[in-house]
Amino acid sequence: MSLKEYKKKRDFKKTQEPGETKTKKRSEGLIYVIQEHDASHLHFDLRLEEDGVLKSWAVPKSPPQEEGIRRLAIETEDHPLGYEDFEGIIPKGEYGAGKVKIWDIGDYIPLETTVSKRIIDINGKKMRGRYCLIKLKPKDPKDKNWLFFRLKNK
């Protein structure tokens, strides 16, 4: 896990996005956030805390609040802890230029974690319940495409 790519893409003199990892309170659960990002195309950035960073996926359509909806989720660069609080406008000409706002935030419990799969219990306000993230081409480390969907309620 590294923030190298995150930092390389951004000029922190120009964007107000956080440059460094924020220290967490020990009592907090694992961070879950979805940020609505009105960039060149409106999309939703799903971020999950894992190993001291926020693993990130860009979801081009509205997040799957109900069972039966499958969304493409494109893996993007790890973001620093603290990014979950970011809302604002990334200036024109900068990476990801456009408005960012928090669409849903809370925490989550990982139930199954492999390089190509996550089963998680999301505890947000809009999204609650068991979810799956699964790589479309699990054997191709370069392929960034995942599916994101809600599992049956127990």
Ligand SMILES: [Mn+2]
């Ligand atoms: Mn984005």
